[in-house]
Amino acid sequence: MSSVSYSIDVSESYAFSEARTENNPGVTLSWKDLCYSITDPKTNKSRNIVENVSGYVMPGEVMAIMGPSGAGKSSFLDLLAGRKDPKFVSGETYLNGQPGQIKYVSTYVMQDDALMGVLTIRENIRFAADLCFPSHFTQSDRESYVQNIIEDFGLERVADSKIGTVFVRGVSGGEKRRCAIASQVITLPSIIFLDEPTTGLDSAAAYNVMNAIKNMAQKHKLTVIASIHQPSTETYSLFDKLLILGSGKPLYFGERETALTYLDELGYACPAYANPADHFLNLVNSDFMKDRSEAEDYIQNFTQLYKDSAYKAETDSQITNLLESTKNEEDKISAKNKSGYPRNFFSQTYIIMKRSTLNASRNILVFWIRVAMYVTLALLMGSTWWKVGLDQKNIQDRFSAHFFSVAFLVFMSVAGIPGFLEERLVFQRERANRFYSVGPYVLANTIVAIPFVLIIAISFSIVAYPMIGLHPGFGHAVLFVLLLFLALFVAESMVVFVSSIIPIFVAALTIVAFANGFFMVVQGFFVRRDSIPKIWKWAHYIDYQKYAFEGIIQNDFIGLTFRCAESTNGTCNCIYGNPTSPTCTFTGKDVLDSYGYTEIVIWKWALALVGLILFFRIGFYIVLRARRGYQ
């Protein structure tokens, strides 16, 4: 094992806790009479979700919050971690016996594993390290930390295996969970909150996860609090302290080792060979009692027994001692709190960009299947509209080709939603744990999208443009690609904007598909522009597909000369331009004029598309900013 120590200078970073050296032995977390109440929307009355909970956990200890389903475990964990609206909270929380901002010294690990499936365990942890270690750490320092935490979590054997996606079978559920935890606690924050870290794992995997956490807590003097559903006997034996909740009330708080003695004293001795956690939880579970008032009395009885017990008195006196002993000390933890991130704006942006590029380029579903689909579509279009020609009868075919190119390309941008939602989860966790802020993330997301959207626009055009036989000349082809690129970029920006508001795949897909369908209707292709009803005119002017389509037809038609139809007796029949044209031809301008497309200026239309990109990207930023980090 590497000998690198974990001493970190907190003055430079907030994702970090203090260095746990001999002079700084971690943070004791204590809380007194914590309550959380909400206003019940049905009855409009106040309802206590957590009631008068007191306790403390020392550095190096692991505390488990246990209780039947609905007992208030997650609510209490959130409350302790400072994630509940202070309006609904009462009671006090202390860091080393003093009030302090818990978010600066803690990390909250949520239940679901927000990881990038196409990256390996090492890559996931390494990117987290890159983001939250201050810049004075060299690359090799960071690598040593990454290696250390991989070893601490027993992940060495699978460190270079991918997490796994729907296409690639990855590591096991337990390994994935350990990686998710490792990548969020790499900075060894003084306090770690874990929301049901073992849920969904078999008992062996659950034990491995908790054992890794326990070892880490002891080795680095971390204070760990975890909500746990139903631990096995082995996992239960790893806890130092227990908080048992029932209907939001404390039924026991104290050493894990004395919990069974307490039950014994009450006359509920744990049978030999029984799982102590199961025994305790079965005893305090009133869910299946038919009479609700009897169930409430049952829990109330346990609450009172605990309130009157020596264990409760001992806890209160310990908390008082803790507060007394630090009363006259300088407020060490709050003094170090200031806003800021471990890396500067540009480093954050660069690291997120690097990770997103790697993620997108390896993600078959997100990107390469889309490229393949666009190329296939280009081939289909090319063979259908093959060398569309310059005859009068082909005018409508040309319009349709342009409409379809824009419409289909932008419609398929919904394929980006699943990839974005996966990335968003990672963002949400990392932001909540103060790895980086919203600005760098939005900027990185925007920059990374550029080459990918460009590849799509080029790969489609390179096939479709010559096959259909659009306006000859390199400049025209480049303009075609540019307009398609801008339209696609607006569509991608709309996708991330909508998905950030409603991060649910089916809902985001429906809304984006609806918006795109609506924009097609008011674009001015199916219905002449001057026939669009007044009530939909506004939509026509904010319709990004209109600007792309009109720019593309201007680019294609202007400068081309078309042949009029000739009747069988040789007379010329021109429906565009001069009906009695002596050359029996008409120009592309004649066509556009006849449909009322007289005011198109390509650069202005391109600017309108850039404006819409900015609109959605700024909207995306505002939505993410408006949400609290953990929402």
Ligand SMILES: Nc1ncnc2c1ncn2[C@@H]1O[C@H](COP(=O)(O)OP(=O)(O)OP(=O)(O)O)[C@@H](O)[C@H]1O
């Ligand atoms: N914001 C809220 N509005 C209404 N009820 C709430 C709110 N938050 C929590 N509750 C209720 O409080 C109780 C405790 O919820 P909580 O999720 O904390 O329990 P839990 O012990 O973590 O449950 P589980 O083990 O099933 O996840 C539940 O009855 C829940 O419905």
